[in-house]
Amino acid sequence: MAEEKVFTISELAAMFDISSRTIRYYEEIGMLTSENRDSLTKQRSYTNRERRRLKMILRGKKLGFSLQEIREMIELYESNPEGEAEKSMIIAFADSKLREIEEQIMQLQMLREDILTYKEKYENSRVKS
Amino acid sequence: MAEEKVFTISELAAMFDISSRTIRYYEEIGMLTSENRDSLTKQRSYTNRERRRLKMILRGKKLGFSLQEIREMIELYESNPEGEAEKSMIIAFADSKLREIEEQIMQLQMLREDILTYKEKYENSRVKS
DNA sequence: CTCCTAGTTGACGTTAACGTTAGCTTAGTT
DNA sequence: AACTAAGCTAACGTTAACGTCAACTAGGAG
Structure with a gap:
């Protein structure tokens, strides 16, 4: 398997034309995660998985949904339901x-x-x- | 011509399920007007014209536009352009x-x-x- | 070694869009 | 006359979604 490309916070921000602060904010409120941070420098890094997640968030925003609503949709999207109920x-x-x-x-x-x-x-x- | 029906602020608010404060706020920022206020009691009254305007505002909001954007659209809508330019x-x-x-x-x-x-x-x- | 760039964590500031409360007036009951 | 309901103004409070700033760290460039 090819090594998956990872992005720095400012690379990701530039991709979507938002600020780094915005990305940190989304993490702050638990809508984005940045596992595997450099243990020494504490720098965040993002994979395609997080990039897709961010894209979903921004799409929702453009459509006029609040971050809260978007959060609910995404949580649902990624949930793994157990029973029929x-x-x-x-x-x-x-x-x-x-x-x-x-x-x-x-x-x-x-x-x-x-x-x-x-x-x-x-x-x-x-x-x- | 039939006398046009007018509404009080709370009637109008109830129609659209919003608060009176919201209506006053829209007037405050110049998106709604209430001419013909009772000269003694200072009470506002609204005609169908204003009701339609409010409806447009709320539709815009539901679609995710900001009040500022909605204001621009409405101003345009009600403008009376002079020249070709x-x-x-x-x-x-x-x-x-x-x-x-x-x-x-x-x-x-x-x-x-x-x-x-x-x-x-x-x-x-x-x-x- | 010095400087510069990118990143980090608080923490306080800001704007839009109302909510809320206080103090007052007027109209309509009881 | 006393009370209640609806409205008014003025002003301060609140929440979401970031912006901004200060003080710090780590990694290169020269």
Whole structure:
């Protein structure tokens, strides 16, 4: 197996155009982990696994979810349910999130239509170039 | 013309399930106006026009936009451009917002797919009822 | 050895978006 | 007349999500 590439905190920050502080903050509140820190220098290092996790967090943010909501989704995503009851709970949670997301998509499409209509109003009133 | 119905602040708040304070706050930062306040009691009253405006604000919030961004969109929406230059600016702004929104819709659809896939994984592993 | 760069840990500062409380007025009961 | 409900202003409080700054350490470059 190829040695997996690891990143420093500022490399990771640059990738997503955020600050190092933001990454440390996410760790502070337990949304990101940095195991295998250099035992001497205490420097953090990140693997692709953490990079993907961070990407999920930032996607959630862009969609308007709070870090708290994102945390719940991710925890669910990475949970390993034991019994049938837990599985059912997960499915129920997923369903409710799905409805939320579908509602959001619909609203966005309506907003899109509104803006389009609005825009056309001005395009049609322009002088022919 | 029929007399237009007006609402008190708490009626309006109840309609949208928000607090009166929130409405006053929106006025404070200039996103909502309440003309025609009772000259003696200083009580605010709202017409359908303001109700629609509030609805737009709340829709924006649900979609994850900040009040500042929403303010810009509404200002644009209600602006009355004079020359061709202004119209072009409005159209350009609308286009950029449209791209933003379309991107957001795409991301949401991807998230939706992810959740669906994830959910099916658990549904298929359940015992037949 | 000196300097510079990157990183670290506190800890306090900041902004948006309201919540909460106090003290006052007015309108409508009882 | 006393009380209650709804609203008002002014002002301080709160939470999320970082920004910023100080004081320190380790690893190279020259």
